[in-house]
Amino acid sequence: MATEGALIKVTVKSPSQRFDVEISPSASISELKDKVLLSVPTANKEQICIIYTGKILKDDETLVQNKISDGHTVHLVVRNQNRPAGPASSPAAASTAPPPSSQPSAAPPPSGNPFGGFGTMGGASPADILNNPDAVRSVMDNPITQQLLSNPEFMRTIIQSNPGFQEMIESNPEVGHILNDPNIMRQTMEMIRNPNMFQEMMRNHDQAIRNLQGIPGGEAALERLYNDVQEPLMNSASNSLRGNPFASLRGQQSNEPRVDRAGQENNEALPNPWASNNSSSNNASNNRSADFNFDQLSAMMDSPGFGSLMEQMMSNPSMQASMFSPEVVNSIRQSMTNNPALIDAVIGSMPTARDNPQITESIRRNFPQMLSMMSDPSVMQAMQNPRVSQAFRQIQDGFATLRQEAPQLLNMFHAQAGPGMDQLFGNAAANAAAGTTGTPSAASTAAGGVGNGMSGLADLIRHMNMGGRQAAGGAPAAAAPANPEQTYASQLEQLQSMGFSDRARNIAALTAAFGDLNAAVERLLNSPPQ
Amino acid sequence: MEQSSLLLKKQLADMRRVPVDGFSAGLVDDNDIYKWEVLVIGPPDTLYEGGFFKAILDFPRDYPQKPPKMKFISEIWHPNIDKEGNVCISILHDPGDDKWGYERPEERWLPVHTVETILLSVISMLTDPNFESPANVDAAKMQRENYADFKKKVAQCVRRTQEE
Numbered sequence: 130m131a132t133e134g135a136l137i138k139v140t141v142k143s144p145s146q147r148f149d150v151e152i153s154p155s156a157s158i159s160e161l162k163d164k165v166l167l168s169v170p171t172a173n174k175e176q177i178c179i180i181y182t183g184k185i186l187k188d189d190e191t192l193v194q195n196k197i198s199d200g201h202t203v204h205l206v207v208r209n210q211n212r213p214a215g216p217a218s219s220p221a222a223a224s225t226a227p228p229p230s231s232q233p234s235a236a237p238p239p240s241g242n243p244f245g246g247f248g249t250m251g252g253a254s255p256a257d258i259l260n261n262p263d264a265v266r267s268v269m270d271n272p273i274t275q276q277l278l279s280n281p282e283f284m285r286t287i288i289q290s291n292p293g294f295q296e297m298i299e300s301n302p303e304v305g306h307i308l309n310d311p312n313i314m315r316q317t318m319e320m321i322r323n324p325n326m327f328q329e330m331m332r333n334h335d336q337a338i339r340n341l342q343g344i345p346g347g348e349a350a351l352e353r354l355y356n357d358v359q360e361p362l363m364n365s366a367s368n369s370l371r372g373n374p375f376a377s378l379r380g381q382q383s384n385e386p387r388v389d390r391a392g393q394e395n396n397e398a399l400p401n402p403w404a405s406n407n408s409s410s411n412n413a414s415n416n417r418s419a420d421f422n423f424d425q426l427s428a429m430m431d432s433p434g435f436g437s438l439m440e441q442m443m444s445n446p447s448m449q450a451s452m453f454s455p456e457v458v459n460s461i462r463q464s465m466t467n468n469p470a471l472i473d474a475v476i477g478s479m480p481t482a483r484d485n486p487q488i489t490e491s492i493r494r495n496f497p498q499m500l501s502m503m504s505d506p507s508v509m510q511a512m513q514n515p516r517v518s519q520a521f522r523q524i525q526d527g528f529a530t531l532r533q534e535a536p537q538l539l540n541m542f543h544a545q546a547g548p549g550m551d552q553l554f555g556n557a558a559a560n561a562a563a564g565t566t567g568t569p570s571a572a573s574t575a576a577g578g579v580g581n582g583m584s585g586l587a588d589l590i591r592h593m594n595m596g597g598r599q600a601a602g603g604a605p606a607a608a609a610p611a612n613p614e615q616t617y618a619s620q621l622e623q624l625q626s627m628g629f630s631d632r633a634r635n636i637a638a639l640t641a642a643f644g645d646l647n648a649a650v651e652r653l654l655n656s657p658p659q
Numbered sequence: 660m661e662q663s664s665l666l667l668k669k670q671l672a673d674m675r676r677v678p679v680d681g682f683s684a685g686l687v688d689d690n691d692i693y694k695w696e697v698l699v700i701g702p703p704d705t706l707y708e709g710g711f712f713k714a715i716l717d718f719p720r721d722y723p724q725k726p727p728k729m730k731f732i733s734e735i736w737h738p739n740i741d742k743e744g745n746v747c748i749s750i751l752h753d754p755g756d757d758k759w760g761y762e763r764p765e766e767r768w769l770p771v772h773t774v775e776t777i778l779l780s781v782i783s784m785l786t787d788p789n790f791e792s793p794a795n796v797d798a799a800k801m802q803r804e805n806y807a808d809f810k811k812k813v814a815q816c817v818r819r820t821q822e823e
Contacts, residue, residue, distance in 0.1 A: 180683040180698055180711070184696070184698060201675050
């Protein structure tokens with residue numbers, strides 16, 4: 130044993146680390162703790178326990194008294210700080226974070242403690258707040274919070290924007306249905322707001338679990354429940370859901386219905402997001418998805434909010450650009466060709482077209498042409514230009530004015546409307562129809578297309594068209610020819626050499642295609658000679 | 660000097676220098692090598708975490724032919740520890756065939772066991788109770804049927820050991 134005054138080396142060992150301390154054998158345990166603190170900066174002196182030969186060493190004793198000599202090793206245990214005094218404080222939970230002190234009975238791990246997730250959330254400040262029932266209540270009682278939380282849409286957005294939760298729903302579709310039940314949401318929120326109610330629920334829950342265990346096969350059901358729901362929830366909660374207090378709450382909610390169904394397969398269909406209110410995000414994502422479902426589409430079109438939504442989308446250039454992106458248009462085109470009924474649905478959704486069989490007929494006839502036009506890259510490019518669609522809107526407005534101011538003029542259009550005559554202006558109709566896939570605006574533009582057969586009126590419309598384009602200011606297609614024959618001389622020649630002999634039709638086609646040879650050829654091939 | 664005394668002295672010296680995680684062992688009285696006092700540190704991530712459970716290991720003179728007895732002095736609520744604190748695990752049972760037929764001979768006491776291997780078994784028992792042969796039937800029943808109460812009871816024990 131070392132003599133008085135000479136330092137001895139004591140090894141301090143904790144579950145996570147091991148280090149040496151040099152100290153005089155006559156030093157007190159308190160002094161030893163001071164030295165230990167240098168190596169364990171996160172702990173308080175009150176938290177440190179030194180254990181040696183089966184004893185917790187007391188502060189006022191010395192090393193000699195405890196027969197600690199050179200080279201010996203002592204155990205170091207850092208106790209948890211602020212251990213809650215509640216009778217239910219479980220040491221296991223306390224190791225990560227103390228459970229809320231308001232919780233008198235802790236739930237068993239297999240059944241899951243809805244607030245257990247709070248403990249694993251890490252993050253000091255949210256955890257602190259959550260551990261304080263008063264703070265939670267004041268936050269929850271805040272009118273702003275209440276308003277937010279009473280909005281299921283908002284809650285859904287929060288949850289859906291959480292990658293961890295999304296992942297979890299993907300792997301456990303049955304959990305997803307809670308998202309769509311505003312009642313569960315409200316209940317959950319109510320629970321957070323009211324600790325007493327929460328405790329009551331917890332008690333009921335414990336009771337339910339106990340009863341379940343009592344029935345034959347109940348144990349197995351609980352086990353399955355744990356494996357299917359609790360574990361994935363816990364995993365996602367401990368990974369990416371840190372800081373999301375709702376994650377474990379929601380998991381809890383899913384428990385009971387699962388229990389009811391334990392032992393049978395979950396063959397319920399997932400809720401159809403199209404069933405009610407179309408949110409714009411839903412819509413955009415659907416436009417992107419390559420398969421259009423006919424039923425979904427008609428349901429969508431029948432919804433009253435759709436028109437205004439379209440309006441909104443049209444005024445948002447980036448939304449428009451994404452809507453007109455080639456893959457989206459292609460997918461629309463494909464599904465339209467594969468599904469003739471879809472065209473009818475689109476037409477049916479246009480009020481003007483619905484009331485006017487002539488227009489309907491004409492649109493239907495021209496749909497294939499429109500669709501093939503959509504595959505033309507230059508048309509696509511034009512459609513993607515927000516200014517171009519703005520121009521179309523202006524044309525549309527022009528027709529509206531025309532209809533108001535001079536209805537007889539429009540009637541004349543209709544009377545003269547014949548097969549293939551609308552090709553001159555078909556571009557506009559196609560664009561509008563493709564762009565808006567069945568909005569009322571498409572209908573009125575289409576009506577314009579139907580009526581422009583008369584050559585004089587065609588001029589008028591072309592002027593309107595030009596006016597629109599000039600207003601739009603230099604869109605790609607804005608080079609409107611004063612004399613198409615001259616401007617498109619080279620293209621006309623090429624068409625001639627290809628065997629399109631009808632010069633008037635060639636000019637008309639080129640004008641309609643704004644000089645694009647491919648589109649003009651397409652146009653000529655798709656419309657029967659007059 | 661008897662073989663048992665030499666063996667225990669060696670183990671004690673080893674443990675002073677290189678203690679094993681999870682427990683600390685020493686003598687109750689320096690003059691009695693057969694009576695050890697052990698402080699079991701509640702294993703992390705169990706209900707017993709945070710507790711310091713005192714126990715006494717009582718070695719027979721014919722150690723290591725016969726196992727020691729282990730008895731918790733601190734109150735501890737566990738299916739495999741009876742209400743007097745006696746630890747009931749197979750490796751502490753006298754060697755030979757089990758008259759009840761539960762344990763295989765190799766699961767029972769073997770002379771190769773040391774304080775260290777005994778304590779490691781005890782710690783693993785705290786982590787993972789054996790419901791098949793409960794020494795504390797009430798604790799086993801409570802753990803199975805009313806886990807919340809079980810947890811509460813264990814937590815009480817843990818807190819009491821911290822106050823000691």
